[in-house]
Amino acid sequence: MTTMSYREAMRTALREALAGDPRVFLMGEDVGRYGGTYAVTKGLLEEFGPERVRDTPLSELGFVGAGIGAALGGMRPIVEVMTVNFSLLALDQIVNTAALYRHMSGGQFSVPLVIRMATGAGRQIAAQHSHSFENWYASIPGIKVLAPATAQDARDMLAPALADPDPVIIFEHAQLYNTEGEVTAERQADIRTAAVRRPGTMVSVVTYGGSLPKALAAADQLAADGVDAEVLDLRVLRPLDTATILASVRKCRRAVVVDEGWRTGSLAAEIMARIVEQAFYDLDAPLARVCSAEVPIPYARHLEDAALPQPAGIVAAVNAVLGR
Amino acid sequence: MIAPPPAGPVPYEKDYALALLADMLRIRRMEEKCAQAYGEGKIRGFLHLYIGEEAVAAGAVRALKPEDNIVATYREHGHALVRGVTMNSIMAEMYGKREGCSRGRGGSMHLFDAGVRLYGGNAIVGGGLPVAVGLALAARMQDEARVTACFFGEGAMAEGAFHESINLAALWRLPVLFCCENNLYAMGTALDRSESQTDLCVKAASYGVQTLKVDGQDVVAVHEAAQEAARAVRAGGGPFFVEFQTYRFRAHSMFDAELYRAKSEVEEWKKRGPLHTFSARLKAEGKLTEEAFLALDHEANAEVERAVAFAEAGSWEPVEDLLLDVHSPEGRP
Ligand SMILES: Cc1ncc(C[n+]2csc(CCOP(=O)(O)OP(=O)(O)O)c2C)c(N)n1
Numbered sequence: 001m002t003t004m005s006y007r008e009a010m011r012t013a014l015r016e017a018l019a020g021d022p023r024v025f026l027m028g029e030d031v032g033r034y035g036g037t038y039a040v041t042k043g044l045l046e047e048f049g050p051e052r053v054r055d056t057p058l059s060e061l062g063f064v065g066a067g068i069g070a071a072l073g074g075m076r077p078i079v080e081v082m083t084v085n086f087s088l089l090a091l092d093q094i095v096n097t098a099a100l101y102r103h104m105s106g107g108q109f110s111v112p113l114v115i116r117m118a119t120g121a122g123r124q125i126a127a128q129h130s131h132s133f134e135n136w137y138a139s140i141p142g143i144k145v146l147a148p149a150t151a152q153d154a155r156d157m158l159a160p161a162l163a164d165p166d167p168v169i170i171f172e173h174a175q176l177y178n179t180e181g182e183v184t185a186e187r188q189a190d191i192r193t194a195a196v197r198r199p200g201t202m203v204s205v206v207t208y209g210g211s212l213p214k215a216l217a218a219a220d221q222l223a224a225d226g227v228d229a230e231v232l233d234l235r236v237l238r239p240l241d242t243a244t245i246l247a248s249v250r251k252c253r254r255a256v257v258v259d260e261g262w263r264t265g266s267l268a269a270e271i272m273a274r275i276v277e278q279a280f281y282d283l284d285a286p287l288a289r290v291c292s293a294e295v296p297i298p299y300a301r302h303l304e305d306a307a308l309p310q311p312a313g314i315v316a317a318v319n320a321v322l323g324r
Numbered sequence: 325m326i327a328p329p330p331a332g333p334v335p336y337e338k339d340y341a342l343a344l345l346a347d348m349l350r351i352r353r354m355e356e357k358c359a360q361a362y363g364e365g366k367i368r369g370f371l372h373l374y375i376g377e378e379a380v381a382a383g384a385v386r387a388l389k390p391e392d393n394i395v396a397t398y399r400e401h402g403h404a405l406v407r408g409v410t411m412n413s414i415m416a417e418m419y420g421k422r423e424g425c426s427r428g429r430g431g432s433m434h435l436f437d438a439g440v441r442l443y444g445g446n447a448i449v450g451g452g453l454p455v456a457v458g459l460a461l462a463a464r465m466q467d468e469a470r471v472t473a474c475f476f477g478e479g480a481m482a483e484g485a486f487h488e489s490i491n492l493a494a495l496w497r498l499p500v501l502f503c504c505e506n507n508l509y510a511m512g513t514a515l516d517r518s519e520s521q522t523d524l525c526v527k528a529a530s531y532g533v534q535t536l537k538v539d540g541q542d543v544v545a546v547h548e549a550a551q552e553a554a555r556a557v558r559a560g561g562g563p564f565f566v567e568f569q570t571y572r573f574r575a576h577s578m579f580d581a582e583l584y585r586a587k588s589e590v591e592e593w594k595k596r597g598p599l600h601t602f603s604a605r606l607k608a609e610g611k612l613t614e615e616a617f618l619a620l621d622h623e624a625n626a627e628v629e630r631a632v633a634f635a636e637a638g639s640w641e642p643v644e645d646l647l648l649d650v651h652s653p654e655g656r657p
Contacts, residue, residue: 062488069458105436106427
């Protein structure tokens with residue numbers, strides 16, 4: 001067991017993937033010489049050379065599409081899109097090509113492509129750089145969407161994503177890169193199941209990605225106050241591990257969903273709908289959610305803080321569903 | 325403005341020349357039948373006919389080797405057929421039948437065939453271009469001597485996808501053959517109403533790639549140019565851009581009233597129809613007789629009749645299999 005940062009864990013996974021399979025290569029803006037926007041790929045160019053760690057021009061649509069083609073042609077590309085914000089320029093290739101190829105070709109062609117991107121707000125980089133569009137991608141049949149939230153998961157989820165015959169998107173919340181965690185030598189995570197991060201009995205707090213540390217902080221505060229909250233980390237945003245969500249909700253009979261996306265049409269909304277459809281009579285109280293305020297994420301620190309889910313808001317939401 | 329009909333000797337043996345003619349005839353007869361079937365409600369959705377442009381697919385696709393890749397657009401019936409997708413499976417696909425080359429999931433605009441390395445008809449204008457670049461990258465990284473040919477209309481050259489793709493292909497010197505089918509209109513928008521630079525080779529050349537501009541109504545010129553370009557790409561010269569100057573005789577799709585062009589313009593271009601001009605040349609050289617032409621035509625029509633019968637007799641995918649192939653079996657959630 002080693003302690004490492006989420007960034008190092010992801011880099012370790014990338015290094016293992018590159019070393020383990022000659023079909024794997026990395027491509028994206030500034031993944032090589034610059035060392036990666038978030039320094040995730042630092043050192044990999046020196047280790048694996050420019051053929052396998054490819055700096056691309058600024059053309060998200062072009063190189064994501066080229067990743068699709070390379071996957072179709074027998075390679076196992078890992079495409080890094082700097083952030084989810086810029087992935088909007090590649091949306092057409094992801095949605096109209098990668099996700100549809102297999103079905104539209106009657107099962108003849110699948111696209112074994114992994115796309116990684118940073119996501120989320122919290123660093124005062126203002127509206128255009130602070131989006132969370134995981135829910136958009138998670139609504140598309142044909143792709144899988146992962147959101148590792150711990151160093152262990154960051155290390156563990158890449159390999160099964162690469163082994164998957166279909167396109168997989170990995171969201172890395174930018175606030176997580178510096179977080180540290182224990183990482184075991186053997187793999188713990190898969191890309192199918194959610195994980196209970198903190199067992200509890202009174203309320204199920206369902207979350208993922210960058211909101212996980214906030215939910216855990218809220219649970220600690222609640223514990224000091226006599227509230228035993230369970231924290232469930234979705235990890236896989238498509239397909240959702242509905243069974244684990246329902247099991248947690250049925251046990252606790254109350255639930256709060258925490259999601260950095262905007263409230264309207266959020267992933268939180270989808271999770272609540274599933275709970276209501278399948279566990280309505282197991283609930284002792286209406287559901288609640290903590291999402292981002294419906295405003296472009298502002299620059300000023302206090303405004304940004306106010307726009308995003310925070311532990312205090314999660315504590316308040318939990319207390320409300322408990323009628324406290 | 326319209327160049328004179330192609331003339332001059334045909335530099336091929338009789339059999340080879342007749343094979344090119346036969347391919348054009350097969351596309352023509354197949355698509356005429358598709359239009360009819362559309363009128364009968366047998367084929368639905370978007371149907372983009374290639375009639376008038378057959379020389380491009382016939383001449384260019386035949387310049388490729390079996391190991392080469394093809395990425396095409398929604399106007400890809402001709403490319404699929406010349407590449408070797410059976411007319412039966414194309415027709416069945418248009419009918420939406422399970423026996424279709426895409427199992428009825430794609431329709432006219434999405435013909436796929438892994439067996440002949442046809443990576444599809446793509447119905448997003450410009451959508452196939454980055455995919456072609458990636459296929460070429462994969463070939464290069466795996467030391468495979470494969471050219472990836474990508475077909476697209478001149479309208480696609482206004483899309484960012486074109487610029488991003490050709491830049492990447494040129495930057496990395498990838499084996500991509502960019503085949504622009506310039507039929508002068510993107511739906512109803514004429515070239516000079518959408519592009520600041522109407523000389524498409526000039527536009528492409530700015531990326532440092534080799535270019536050729538050819539008469540796309542002349543199957544010989546098309547074939548020669550495509551062979552030259554494919555040879556250069558195969559030799560490691562990086563991407564090559566070929567502009568095939570052609571014309572669509574039919575409407576853009578079955579919903580197009582053709583308000584944007586004069587009937588007389590269409591009639592002028594029809595004088596340069598690829599089928600009759602090539603036939604006339606072959607006849608003048610003694611490589612084709614009227615009887616031989618009629619025999620080829622008869623064969624093409626018979627193939628079409630068989631394809632229609634095959635499509636009619638085909639089965640519907642059971643609705644229980646609706647969700648098939650959203651994911652690979654190994655990766656199914
Ligand atoms: C991205 C995108 N925008 C618009 C359309 C609608 N559309 C379909 S075909 C077409 C014209 C394309 O013209 P061109 O590329 O010259 O090819 P052609 O149809 O003439 O073969 C348009 C605008 C589309 N399918 N995709």
